[in-house]
Each structure stands twice: as C-alpha cells, then as structure tokens.
Amino acid sequence: MLTAVVSTIVVFTVIGWTIARSPHWPDVKALFFSGEVFRDTFPEIAEKFLRNIQYFMIAEVFILAWALLLAVMRSLPGPVFFPLRLMSIAYTDLFRGIPTVLVVYLLAFGVPSLDLPGIPKGAAFWGVVGLILSYSAYVAEVYRAGIESVHPSQVAAARSLGLSRWQSLRFVVIPQAVRRVIPPLLNDFVGLQKDTALIAFVVAVPEAFKMAQIEKETLFNFTPLLAAALLFLVITIPMTRLVDWLVSRERRRRQAGGAL
Amino acid sequence: MSGDSAALRIEGVHKSFGKLEVLKGIDLSVSEHEVICLIGASGSGKSTLLRCVDLLEPIDKGRIVIHGEEVTSHGVDVNRVRRHIGIVFQSFNLFPHMAVLRNITLGPTEALKLSKGEAEARALELLERFGLAEKKDDYPDRLSGGQQQRVAIIRSLAMQPDILLLDEVTSALDPELVSGVLDLIRELARGGMTMVIATHEMGFARDIANRVCFLDEGVILEEGPPEQIFSSPLQPRTQQFLQSIIEAGRM
Numbered sequence A: 001m002l003t004a005v006v007s008t009i010v011v012f013t014v015i016g017w018t019i020a021r022s023p024h025w026p027d028v029k030a031l032f033f034s035g036e037v038f039r040d041t042f043p044e045i046a047e048k049f050l051r052n053i054q055y056f057m058i059a060e061v062f063i064l065a066w067a068l069l070l071a072v073m074r075s076l077p078g079p080v081f082f083p084l085r086l087m088s089i090a091y092t093d094l095f096r097g098i099p100t101v102l103v104v105y106l107l108a109f110g111v112p113s114l115d116l117p118g119i120p121k122g123a124a125f126w127g128v129v130g131l132i133l134s135y136s137a138y139v140a141e142v143y144r145a146g147i148e149s150v151h152p153s154q155v156a157a158a159r160s161l162g163l164s165r166w167q168s169l170r171f172v173v174i175p176q177a178v179r180r181v182i183p184p185l186l187n188d189f190v191g192l193q194k195d196t197a198l199i200a201f202v203v204a205v206p207e208a209f210k211m212a213q214i215e216k217e218t219l220f221n222f223t224p225l226l227a228a229a230l231l232f233l234v235i236t237i238p239m240t241r242l243v244d245w246l247v248s249r250e251r252r253r254r255q256a257g258g259a260l
Numbered sequence B: 001m002s003g004d005s006a007a008l009r010i011e012g013v014h015k016s017f018g019k020l021e022v023l024k025g026i027d028l029s030v031s032e033h034e035v036i037c038l039i040g041a042s043g044s045g046k047s048t049l050l051r052c053v054d055l056l057e058p059i060d061k062g063r064i065v066i067h068g069e070e071v072t073s074h075g076v077d078v079n080r081v082r083r084h085i086g087i088v089f090q091s092f093n094l095f096p097h098m099a100v101l102r103n104i105t106l107g108p109t110e111a112l113k114l115s116k117g118e119a120e121a122r123a124l125e126l127l128e129r130f131g132l133a134e135k136k137d138d139y140p141d142r143l144s145g146g147q148q149q150r151v152a153i154i155r156s157l158a159m160q161p162d163i164l165l166l167d168e169v170t171s172a173l174d175p176e177l178v179s180g181v182l183d184l185i186r187e188l189a190r191g192g193m194t195m196v197i198a199t200h201e202m203g204f205a206r207d208i209a210n211r212v213c214f215l216d217e218g219v220i221l222e223e224g225p226p227e228q229i230f231s232s233p234l235q236p237r238t239q240q241f242l243q244s245i246i247e248a249g250r251m
Helices: A002-021 A025-032 A035-075 A079-097 A100-114 A123-149 A152-160 A165-180 A182-201 A208-219 A223-257 B046-053 B078-083 B100-110 B116-129 B145-157 B175-190 B202-208 B226-231 B236-247
Strands: B006-017 B020-031 B035-039 B061-066 B085-088 B163-167 B194-198 B211-216 B219-224
Touching (some): A025 A223, A035 A079, A035 A123, A035 A165, A035 A182, A100 A123, A123 A182, A152 A165, A152 B078, A182 A208, B006 B046, B006 B194, B020 B046, B020 B061, B020 B194, B020 B219, B035 B046, B046 B085, B046 B163, B046 B194, B078 B085, B116 B145, B145 B163, B145 B175, B175 B202, B202 B226, B211 B226, B211 B236, B219 B226
Parallel strands (some): B035 B194, B085 B163, B163 B194
Antiparallel strands (some): B006 B020, B006 B061, B211 B219
C-alpha cells in the first residue's frame, strides 16, 4: 500500500514537472486551461448542462419502455409471430447500423422541414427522438440477452402452474431478465448521457456543448470546451463506478449461490 | 365425466425429439387416488412421459385423456388443463426472484384468479402443515435443497390439482435431505392424492405405489403391484435393471 502511494506520487510528479518545463506549456495552458476563462464561462455552461440532463432523463424513460417491447417482440416463439420478430430484427439492425449523429441530424432537420400539420417542429424534440430510436436498438439487444439467459425450466414451471405465455413472461421471465442486465443497461446510460451532446449540432437553443462552442468562438479559447467535458465527467464517472460495483457484486453473489 | 372412471388415460403415446424416438407407444391408465411409480434407467422416457401429460411437450401420436376429456386434441386450452395437473421437477424450478410465499401464490392469484388474501391463506395453511411456515418470507436460495423441493411441491398443491406428477423429485438432493421430501409425498398418498411418480428410490416405490411400471427404451415393458415387480419380475430386462440397482446399494 505504502509502496503504491509513494510510486504513484513519484510518477505523477515527474510527469507533471516534465510537462510544466516543456517550452510550449504556457501556450497550451493559456489556450486550454485558462483559469480566468474557466471562471467566466463555467457557470453559464453548467446551467445549460441541465438541458443535457433533461434530454437524458426524458430519452431514457422512452428507451427503456420501447426497447423492452422490441426485445419481447423478438422473443415471441412460433410462426404466427414471425412478422413481429422480423420487424424487431430489422429495426435493431437498421438503427444499430446507422451512426447516432446521422439519425439525430436526419430527424431534427428533416422532419420539421416537412411542415406536416400537428407534428412538433422543435429541433431539440426531434433530436431527442433520434436518440431514443437509436439507443433503443442497443438496449433491446441488452434486454434480449437477459431474456435468453433465463433458463427454459423457469418457463416450464410457470406454464405448468397454468400461467399463460404472456403471464409467464411478465411475472417470471422479464423480472429475472431485467435484474441480470442492469449493469450493461447502465453502461448504455453512460453512452446516452454523453451523446446528448449530439443535440448541439441541431439546436438553436444551446445545451452545454453548444454553449461551450459559442464561448470558444467569442473568446478564441478552448477552455470552455474543457469546462463542458468536466461537467460530463461529473455525471459519467460515478455512473461507470456504479456499473463496476454492480458487476462485481453480481459476480460475488453468483459465486456464493453455487448451485444457481 | 362421461362415465370414464380413470383420472388419467394414456393411449398409444409416441414422442420423438428429432430422429430420437423417446416414447414408442405408451399405454397407461391411472384411477382416482391411485399412486403409480415409474421406474427405469435414465433415458427410458419417464420424464418425457410426465412432461407430455402436463402438455409441456406436444406428442406425435396417441391420446391423453384426463377425467374423460381428451386434452391432446386440437383447440384445447392448455392453460386450463394445466391448472388441474401439478408437476414437480427434479431441479425444483422455484422462481428465484420471489419469496417462498409469492412462489406459492403466483399460480392461484394469476391462473385461478383467487384474491391475494385467499391465495395467501391457502399457501400459509400448506406451509404450516408441512412445517415450513417460518420460511415464508425467505428467498429460495436461502433454503436447503430439501426445503426448496418441499416448497415446490406445496406450490403445485396450492393449485389443488386433480393429479400430481413427480419427476425424480429427490434425485438432485443430498441423501440426508431425501427422507423429508419422501415423507411429504407419503402423506399426500395417505390423503388420497392421485400421483404418477418417476423415481429411482426403489424402497420408496415399493412402500407407496399401488402399481409399478418399468419403462425401457420408450415402452412400458412390465407393470404390476410392487411386490410382484420387485420380488419376481417376469422380464429379463426388469430383472437386469433391479439387479444393477441392488448392486449399486440403492435398495
């Protein structure tokens, strides 16, 4: 433990000292790590970051529901449900195959320009819809892995009690599936939280990234972008740690479970 | 119903998995309150037969008739049929995400549409009767294998089935936990429960069965009262099987 602390301090001191001594460091510092610019711009970027959080929360609710529906559609057995399975497969192939930024662009610029009556025209609205459509494809695959990991004997037990196929899914399969995939689900949450920045490309009303870009243009300084990056890290690092903790807890529990 | 006194009639049932024919024409009639034990080597078709009776596996040929109703014909509501048949599996198959009480009340509340109160009263009465009342709030993985299997049996009983199918219910248990489960089944037999039991416990089969059926390669090769099957089996294959059981010290 002590060795680790000492060696860590030594290594980082040497790195830090080397960087600070390099002839170009003052330029780098002024352009990227200006304390003054940071103080001036951070509050406003932080305020806009609330929008990112809002986009994230709204999108997440819809993603969780829509993706579950897709996964259930895909897991339905028998020839009758073939069209539903096909639709679900086509959907996930399509939206996992297209860059999220492209989906966001296409919807946020494309749909409002159609000028359809009764359809919202907000770019942010359609940007969020783009995130929902794109991420649902990933999350559906996560759910599907969970559903497939529930042993068929669980379904046999449920059906043998006279439960219908749908009841077995609802009471026995889905609850177990969702518990098992919470860590990978959270991983996708981290990705989504970051990708709310994509909405910067399509909106007039700025969120954190867009705000930082505006500040950068006016001040000719990159520090605002780093301020935005910092805000994302404040959210995503704790989420990543939570995932790690959940994964290791799950592993411990399974090992302790033995027969299970 | 329709003057048919048999609780269960199996007529010429065939079942294949791909190219492998597991059941090659099974005929068996079970009367009300009768206890039938199915014995035979692993792979002889005992489990498959029980799963076919509970309609968990579709059959290829033949009929299964329960209380006069042919349940293997087209258009039969399998969920309704299964509500009257209980099946208990070798590996318990309790629902790991539900406490014991919920495991037992799930079927009655969702399939039988009992109220939560009624279902819980029924479950608690059964847990009490079989000495598991204090486990009602535990999750299955906190219980011993023997306790889990007793809960699984109670889960089936809570549906108040006409017939109970037991599929090698003690095979996955440590030896010291077997007797608790067998005692419970003996008590059910005394209470008049109609049962079809696939088992490797020959001593138990001899005690409890009204009739023993020896399955061999997908057919019932020999059947009769336990005294006859265990003391003077007619078929050489039956003699062989029982001999191997005796040599393994399982009798």
